[in-house]
Amino acid sequence: MRRLFPVTDQTDETAVREWGLGELADAYAYPTGKGAWLRANMVSTLDGAAQHDGRSQPISSATDMRVFGTLRGIADAVVVGAETVRQEGYRPPRAREAFAERRAAAGQAVAPAIAIVTASLDLDFSLPLFAEPLVPTLVVTGAAAPAERIAAAEKAGAVVVTAGDGAGAEPRRVVRALAERGLTRLLTEGGPRLLGQFVAAGVLDELCLTVSPMVAAGDAQRIAGGPSMAVPERFELASVLEEAGFLFTRYRRT
Template sequence: MRRLLPYAPDVTDLTSAEDTPWTLEALADAYAYPAAAVDAGVPWLRGNMVSSLDGAARLDGLSDGLSSPADKRIFGVLRALADVVLVGAQTVRAEGYRPAMARAEFAAERAARGQGPAPVIAVVSGALDLDFDLPLFTAPLVRTVVLTAETAPADGLAAARRVADVVIAGEAHVDPVRAVAALVERGWTRLLTEGGPRLLGQLAEAGALDELCLTLAPLLAAGGAPRIAYGAQAVAERMDLVGLLEEKGFLFARYARSVKIAQ
């Protein structure tokens, strides 16, 4: 893996050969939450998505078809840095989401930051059309949170409350701004969303996304897969490129909103 931006010729392990994997520590340094935001107690919501060259968010229905070993390492590091992972119900169903795991390599750092052993998974679902017998709900290391709306079905609410912490974050639909605010109220300021595209689009429309960690796979996908973010409204918010890595043709970019604190 090679670091292309920001250029650091004096740091050997950050400019290693393309076929040399980075250490987890080096990746954690490269993807650390902005120090200025952390020091000021400012919430920071980053998204982590993968895309084909032509913008597809999935291959054969799943994002895994666009991934790579380096992408999976970064995926794990981003989770290890986060307080909470925000994810849409459709992605939970399609990707077979499981509880976040504790990583021994990050245990000391998480404890020093006052974090639990693993990030909380927070699922956005207005209709509560979820399988509450999945390990995500029955066997998490830390209790899963479900963000739903006031109009959620009563039987779904009852089932969710048996296995998760339920938060009402909207009336007819889940309001992404209220959902993020509810997580911040619990003291979770290092936020991560893994989508899917509909949730990422809603967060972008609401102006709630501070950073995008984007893996660009060297693949053409074509077909009818959605973009990594889509919704009812178009947005045109400028983001600044603050980091870029490369391995075996895959690009790993960090973009941050220029109007907010960035490293």
């Protein structure tokens, strides 16, 4: 891996090497003194596909997965939509020795919490994500969500967080409700519909986008779905890393 932007001695072609997890954690450190900070981590092909056959793994790489693991390793909570939980087969994050000292120094739990945003709570509460988490899984929903499903979630050991007056959660209130629980380093992994909601609500602070050197054609979703914004919002480039043709970009709200 090498750094293309900002330009440093790590940009030199002859300095290409595998970065340690500590170096990646430093490169992706959350800003200090900003309060709640919501970053997204997504991957896209050159022609805009965010997945292939319903999953992101076919367009990813080993280094992309190291970045994925690093972003999880430094987050307080991973915010994800229920459909992505079902499609990607989410499991509880594990404690990783590489990040243990860093997390302890920051006052974080041993692993990030998974926060599932869902209106219907149509989830299998017998899965390890609920039965075997190191940190209790959060179910983020609205006040009018089905009462029997809320009861089932709580019976399974999940923590139900209300972040909306209707059946579903409201993006701004999701961020606020998690921050009130001390979860300010937030990472969303989508899916595209949830990311689109965060974008449209103006609460996305940072986008970590892996550009995969592949083309897929077809009708796969983009990284963000939903209605178009009235005016596109501009983000500024913060950094670019490169390895084997994959670009690991990071953009922040201007």
